[in-house]
Amino acid sequence: MNLLQTYNEFEFTNTDLTVDHFGAEMCASHYAFGPTIRDNYVLHFIVEGKGKFHIDETIWELQAGDMFLLPKDKMTFYRADKQEPWAYLWVGFSGNKADYFLNQSQITEHYICHSTLDSKVLNQLYKIMRFSKQTSTITTELEITGELFRLLAYLIEEQPKKHSLSHNITQQHYTKQALRIIHNHYDSHLQVNEIAKELNLSRSYLYKLFKEQTGYALKDYILKVKLEKSQQLLANPRFSITEIASMVGFTDSLAFSKRFKKQYGQSPSQYRRQLSETTEKNIY
Numbered sequence: 446m447n448l449l450q451t452y453n454e455f456e457f458t459n460t461d462l463t464v465d466h467f468g469a470e471m472c473a474s475h476y477a478f479g480p481t482i483r484d485n486y487v488l489h490f491i492v493e494g495k496g497k498f499h500i501d502e503t504i505w506e507l508q509a510g511d512m513f514l515l516p517k518d519k520m521t522f523y524r525a526d527k528q529e530p531w532a533y534l535w536v537g538f539s540g541n542k543a544d545y546f547l548n549q550s551q552i553t554e555h556y557i558c559h560s561t562l563d564s565k566v567l568n569q570l571y572k573i574m575r576f577s578k579q580t581s582t583i584t585t586e587l588e589i590t591g592e593l594f595r596l597l598a599y600l601i602e603e604q605p606k607k608h609s610l611s612h613n614i615t616q617q618h619y620t621k622q623a624l625r626i627i628h629n630h631y632d633s634h635l636q637v638n639e640i641a642k643e644l645n646l647s648r649s650y651l652y653k654l655f656k657e658q659t660g661y662a663l664k665d666y667i668l669k670v671k672l673e674k675s676q677q678l679l680a681n682p683r684f685s686i687t688e689i690a691s692m693v694g695f696t697d698s699l700a701f702s703k704r705f706k707k708q709y710g711q712s713p714s715q716y717r718r719q720l721s722e723t724t725e726k727n728i729y
Contacts, residue, residue: 462540462597464589467573471532472496472525479522485539486547487515488596489523490562490570494531498523498557505557507531514547514556534570538593546597551604558604569596602650619644620658623651631670633694637663672708675701679717686713 465485472494480499495508499522507513509531515521517539525531547553569592576588626640640663641648655663671693678689690701706712711719 461542464536464538464593466537469534472530474530475525475527476530477524480520482520483515483517485517485537486543487535487537489513489533489535491531491533494526494529496523496525496531500556510560510562512558514552516556549601552600566599602647616654616658619654623655627667627670631674631694632692635667635694672705679713680720
């Protein structure tokens with residue numbers, strides 16, 4: 446990635462949350478910063494390469510896609526890798542509510558998050574970079590501060606703080622709602638993205654949440670419900686295999702039959718025949 450070195454300082458007026466500075470750098474081999482203590486927070490987003498981050502007597506090896514936080518009032522040190530020095534974007538911020546917002550996320554537990562840098566985050570960071578190059582006005586202040594709010598909201602959504610009662614209740618609520626949608630709409634070509642949109646959650650967070658709560662990947666559970674319902678329908682000889690496939694949300698009966706056989710070890714027609722034979726034996 447061709448990341449030009451950038452550094453901008455700001456003097457914004459919002460006391461709840463304000464961007465203090467923003468920058469981008471492609472580091473030289475073994476480039477190091479610190480040890481030092483800051484009076485604000487600085488989030489670093491690694492876009493390529495790798496390096497090491499030292500905090501609380503712990504050394505974290507980080508790479509492209511990871512994020513690390515330099516908390517205020519803590520000693521930190523970080524160094525680029527010798528062979529593959531990292532390039533990163535960073536945003537420094539402060540404010541009365543900075544502590545509160547960060548404490549809603551797991552980032553304050555170890556000050557790092559793995560594999561969090563996606564296109565959405567990059568887009569927000571590049572917006573800050575673009576706005577930072579414009580003449581400072583109340584409009585650019587609001588735009589830049591707004592992008593910081595969105596970054597923190599994404600961080601809280603993707604890496605929420607664990608083990609709080611209210612958080613667990615919220616997780617259970619979203620899981621129940623996802624289950625309700627699946628069981629009510631198994632007859633459609635239901636997609637994970639549609640469920641996430643209905644619940645106003647990101648796809649990745651919903652996937653992680655559902656897996657933690659049920660033990661199933663969301664896509665696998667949708668398929669499980671469809672196939673279990675198809676078993677019930679196969680007991681009714683009035684419906685053809687093609688009709689049943691359509692009734693459980695498959696547009697292709699061949700794809701349905703393949704999925705069914707993979708799950709149960711026999712085709713839908715074999716299952717129906719076995720079911721019929723078992724029923725006859727029970728009658729006679």
